[in-house]
Amino acid sequence: xxxxxxxxxxxxxxxxxxxxxxxxxxxxxxxxxxxxxxxxxxxxxxxxxxxxxxxxxxxxxxxxxxxxxxxxxxxxxxxxxxxxxxxxxxxxxxxxxxxxxxxxxxxxxxxxxxxxxxxxxxxxxxxxxxxxxxxxxxxxxxxxxxxxxxxxxxxxxxxxxxxxxxxxxxxxxxxxxxxxxxxxxxxxxxxxxxxxxxxxxxxxxxxxxxxxxxxxxxxxxxxxxxxxxxxxxxxxxxxxxxxxxxxxxxxxxxxxxxxxxxxxxxxxxxxxxxxxxxxxxxxxxxxxxxxxxxxxxxxxxxxxxxxxxxxxxxxxxxxxxxxxxxxxxxxxxxxxxxxxxxxxxxxxxxxxxxxxxxxxxxxxxxxxxxxxxxxxxxxxxxxxxxxxxxxxxxxxxxxxxxxxxxxxxxxxxxxxxxxxxxxxxxxxxxxxxxxxxxxxxxxxxxxxxxxxx
Amino acid sequence: xxxxxxxxxxxxxxxxxxxxxxxxxxxxxxxxxxxxxxxxxxxxxxxxxxxxxxxxxxxxxxxxxxxxxxxxxxxxxxxxxxxxxxxxxxxxxxxxxxxxxxxxxxxxxxxxxxxxxxxxxxxxxxxxxxxxxxxxxxxxxxxxxxxxxxxxxxxxxxxxxxxxxxxxxxxxxxxxxxxxxxxxxxxxxxxxxxxxxxxxxxxxxxxxxxxxxxxxxxxxxxxxxxxxxxxxxxxxxxxxxxxxxxxxxxxxxxxxxxxxxxxxxxxxxxxxxxxxxxxxxxxxxxxxxxxxxxxxxxxxxxxxxxxxxxxxxxxxxxxxxxxxxxxxxxxxxxxxxxxxxxxxxxxxxxxxxxxxxxxxxxxxxx
Numbered sequence: 001x002x003x004x005x006x007x008x009x010x011x012x013x014x015x016x017x018x019x020x021x022x023x024x025x026x027x028x029x030x031x032x033x034x035x036x037x038x039x040x041x042x043x044x045x046x047x048x049x050x051x052x053x054x055x056x057x058x059x060x061x062x063x064x065x066x067x068x069x070x071x072x073x074x075x076x077x078x079x080x081x082x083x084x085x086x087x088x089x090x091x092x093x094x095x096x097x098x099x100x101x102x103x104x105x106x107x108x109x110x111x112x113x114x115x116x117x118x119x120x121x122x123x124x125x126x127x128x129x130x131x132x133x134x135x136x137x138x139x140x141x142x143x144x145x146x147x148x149x150x151x152x153x154x155x156x157x158x159x160x161x162x163x164x165x166x167x168x169x170x171x172x173x174x175x176x177x178x179x180x181x182x183x184x185x186x187x188x189x190x191x192x193x194x195x196x197x198x199x200x201x202x203x204x205x206x207x208x209x210x211x212x213x214x215x216x217x218x219x220x221x222x223x224x225x226x227x228x229x230x231x232x233x234x235x236x237x238x239x240x241x242x243x244x245x246x247x248x249x250x251x252x253x254x255x256x257x258x259x260x261x262x263x264x265x266x267x268x269x270x271x272x273x274x275x276x277x278x279x280x281x282x283x284x285x286x287x288x289x290x291x292x293x294x295x296x297x298x299x300x301x302x303x304x305x306x307x308x309x310x311x312x313x314x315x316x317x318x319x320x321x322x323x324x325x326x327x328x329x330x331x332x333x334x335x336x337x338x339x340x341x342x343x344x345x346x347x348x349x350x351x352x353x354x355x356x357x358x359x360x361x362x363x364x365x366x367x368x369x370x371x372x373x374x375x376x377x378x379x380x381x382x383x384x385x386x387x388x389x390x391x392x393x394x395x396x397x398x399x400x401x402x403x404x405x406x407x408x409x410x411x412x413x414x415x416x417x418x419x420x421x422x423x424x425x426x427x428x429x430x431x432x433x434x435x436x437x438x439x440x441x442x443x444x445x446x447x448x449x450x451x452x453x
Numbered sequence: 454x455x456x457x458x459x460x461x462x463x464x465x466x467x468x469x470x471x472x473x474x475x476x477x478x479x480x481x482x483x484x485x486x487x488x489x490x491x492x493x494x495x496x497x498x499x500x501x502x503x504x505x506x507x508x509x510x511x512x513x514x515x516x517x518x519x520x521x522x523x524x525x526x527x528x529x530x531x532x533x534x535x536x537x538x539x540x541x542x543x544x545x546x547x548x549x550x551x552x553x554x555x556x557x558x559x560x561x562x563x564x565x566x567x568x569x570x571x572x573x574x575x576x577x578x579x580x581x582x583x584x585x586x587x588x589x590x591x592x593x594x595x596x597x598x599x600x601x602x603x604x605x606x607x608x609x610x611x612x613x614x615x616x617x618x619x620x621x622x623x624x625x626x627x628x629x630x631x632x633x634x635x636x637x638x639x640x641x642x643x644x645x646x647x648x649x650x651x652x653x654x655x656x657x658x659x660x661x662x663x664x665x666x667x668x669x670x671x672x673x674x675x676x677x678x679x680x681x682x683x684x685x686x687x688x689x690x691x692x693x694x695x696x697x698x699x700x701x702x703x704x705x706x707x708x709x710x711x712x713x714x715x716x717x718x719x720x721x722x723x724x725x726x727x728x729x730x731x732x733x734x735x736x737x738x739x740x741x742x743x744x745x746x747x748x749x750x751x752x753x754x755x756x757x758x759x760x761x762x763x764x765x766x767x768x769x770x771x772x773x774x775x776x777x778x779x780x781x782x783x784x785x786x787x788x789x790x791x792x793x794x795x796x797x798x799x800x801x802x803x804x805x806x807x808x809x810x811x812x813x814x815x816x817x818x819x
Contacts, residue, residue, distance in 0.1 A: 019481065020480065023480040023502070044503065044688035045572045045674040045689075046500070046503065047502070049570045049572045054570065077688075
């Protein structure tokens, strides 16, 4: 019945304007066609009369073309809260799905080893590589091939829920698999300093640092929480230096660059990014689809491509949320006995996670950039070819394009340049510079903070 | 189509109908007002597909016809014309010309064919109530404060009209507080309907001094409010309303009578200190004559205020100061009763004399 209505809608869509179609037909459903008494569900009473008086003939033809026998057509108000889950026979695939989900839940129970602190569920195979993280992943692979050499220390940063912990633990697990005698220790920084304080209080400070000296690889997670722990920071600095001298691999993750963490000692901050800082970015639409597909496959669940696209389109915060929505959708689908897509279409699931960043106006962006570089707006948005002014202007173009998704023509008028080709050149230049120039990256990050903060 | 009407009348009608004609990007015609003249009867109509506002405009002369015009533009144009002038609106195809003395403008309208057809009340089956406008305005104001804007629980975003014991009562709750008002005694017909709060707000806005009575007609899934020349029709929320009467506690151990203004003042004082703890304040009774309102904010300090009143039993309850202020704000009498029993049972607020209004607030965990 569901398919019949879908086909009918597809036909109706071609006959009337898109505005009318999306207004009047979006939330309709076919309730029953029993004995030729067709019953159509609509959102509220305002839709009944419109559909009956204006669109009855179209609906009739569309249904008849789909071999529905029609005596009468009735419209019923049916809000989504009232939609009852249709009972469905439990077929074999359903049982499979159920047990798969259960099995997956079992494997999810953390199997972290006491000695290394690593959780075995994080593997490189289950890390979905996309344009948002390919650089970091290739660095990770080269570390696995030759730890403690080129990329030491490995500093990985990015927002919450983008896979930092996953990636660094996967490196640890893979290193351990290849060299079973490797001494690896993974710890969130919070545990590091609570252990450190315990050790000091028990008069075992010396033992504490000796424990680290023997390691082949140290992984520190969530480094940003070091804020305000000066003693621990000093201890960490010493351990860091010792290990580094011995060419042992050090891996550190954080949600921002060390220079942006307020109370971090400058000596430590520069050392951490000696071998470069690698970031994990928000996944693009295609990346998100790939992540969801991989995740669903891992859980052994079946999910339609449309449902995956729906999730990818509507979850814009991070990968953790993406996976959270996916698993709640799958559980719901198991409980209700409907497929994920059916759940979405009948409105039982509503997802809308967007980033909390405030939208801002182009003018504000331009002003903030000018202020950051200590230039009057007029001068920045002028014709000057002086290097630092030109650079500021290009940063403004870059931000207008990335943060506000303005067209290049619009940007040209905002920053007062001749035409869109200049803008395209400017954006490209900043994009290129960003890859190598860490100061520029910092600058742009702090301008962003000012814009949104 | 042609109408002649004074600026005041047209301005008022347009400001009533144009408010809801906004923001539907999917169907641009919903930004328009439909002007229809049929046998000397002129109506201005707008809708947002959840509700519709119809204003029957008395005019001095007219010619039949129908057209739609962007509502906001027309309303703003007319409101800026000088008062007391006669305005003439005429249309040719979709061009609408507005003339008034020295001013004239032409607005590009749209054909009325695309304007949605509106549902109508089935008068035969309708349940109809009439109520004085002041009583209506007050009562709706008293319960609408307790509606929720949580769209995941649609029932709670509306005001529940229901009859029991031959009384028509209206109620609203957001799960943390509940307000009920007995609207009409001795009614014969029965009704159970949830009217969207947004529609009621629109009804309240449309009330002006020259209206005396509100007529409310319910159909199964539609409600119509008639106020003089204005009709507002709205969908009803299609959901089942929780059995709220069970939430109203029957007997309380502690009951005090308080001066409403005084309680409002001390609650406001306490609220200043309660900001950092989510507005939580403590109300405490002490025998024989002390009612205390306290709040503590670790970083700012704390506040203690005392009201003298007869107390028979000591007790203490935590509650949200904002909810208490909302309730006090809509109550009418100078003296109110404040009843509670312990930390879990809801707090009950009533006017001292009149028994029609009940407001309950769930206490916070202390």
